[in-house]
Amino acid sequence: MKNILNLQCRVLMLVVLLLLISPAAFAFGVTSPYWDTKPLVLHPGETKDFTLILQNMVGEKDLSFIATVNKGAEIASLINSSSVYNVPFGADDVLVNVRVTVPLKASFGEIDRIGISFVQVAEEEGKMVQISGAVATDIPVIISPMPSGNPGFFSTTVLIVVLGVVLSGAAIGYLLFRKREDSD
Numbered sequence: 001m002k003n004i005l006n007l008q009c010r011v012l013m014l015v016v017l018l019l020l021i022s023p024a025a026f027a028f029g030v031t032s033p034y035w036d037t038k039p040l041v042l043h044p045g046e047t048k049d050f051t052l053i054l055q056n057m058v059g060e061k062d063l064s065f066i067a068t069v070n071k072g073a074e075i076a077s078l079i080n081s082s083s084v085y086n087v088p089f090g091a092d093d094v095l096v097n098v099r100v101t102v103p104l105k106a107s108f109g110e111i112d113r114i115g116i117s118f119v120q121v122a123e124e125e126g127k128m129v130q131i132s133g134a135v136a137t138d139i140p141v142i143i144s145p146m147p148s149g150n151p152g153f154f155s156t157t158v159l160i161v162v163l164g165v166v167l168s169g170a171a172i173g174y175l176l177f178r179k180r181e182d183s184d
Contacts (some may be wrong), residue, residue: 020049028056028063028087030096030118032137039111039140040100047101054085054118055092062088064121071115075141076100084121088169106143114139133163 031053034040043050065085069076069149079097087094100114117136 003008017152028065028118028120028133028135029053030054030116030135030137032139034042034139039142040114041142042100042102043144044106044108045104047099049079049097049099051093052098052116054087054096054129056087056094057092061084061108067116067118069114070117070136071138071140072112072141075102075112076114076139078116085118094133095133100141102143103139106136108145110141110143112141112143114141132147 033050033052040048040050054065063086063089067078067083067085069078077099077131078097079099085094085096096116096118098114098116115138116135120135
């Protein structure tokens with residue numbers, strides 16, 4: 001009986017704790033054009049600039065974040081003039097510009113990862129400890145022996161055009177040969 005009361009007390013304390021923590025839910029995020037199934041593909045010596053997007057869609061407060069490249073800093077950097085980003089309430093379009101440069105000595109097939117974190121700047125109201133949030137993105141970078149983009153596009157297009165011309169020529173030749181035989 002004592003164990004059941006002890007268990008009920010623990011469950012009740014857990015529920016109360018969850019209810020107290022729930023107002024600290026954060027609704028900000030970061031959007032990246034690259035992820036595990038759509039990695040950034042670059043070849044040695046190539047530089048690529050792209051944009052991450054910060055958003056603050058829930059709540060009623062404007063938020064500020066400090067951005068840091070915490071993984072892959074040897075190939076990635078933030079190229080905005082400041083590492084502090086103000087994200088007003090309702091905004092879904094605060095741009096964070098990133099530059100990735102692959103060294104010429106990089107090995108083909110190598111996979112690097114870039115980690116960029118955004119830590120919320122806590123408001124200082126009366127010097128109390130405040131909870132602030134953070135969000136991060138992880139971007140895979142694959143080193144390719146060919147230039148990025150669609151490396152097979154040119155060769156596939158040329159192959160299709162050449163094949164079409166050859167087949168058309170063969171069909172026209174066949175029809176002309178057959179017409180000549182019918183007239184003889």
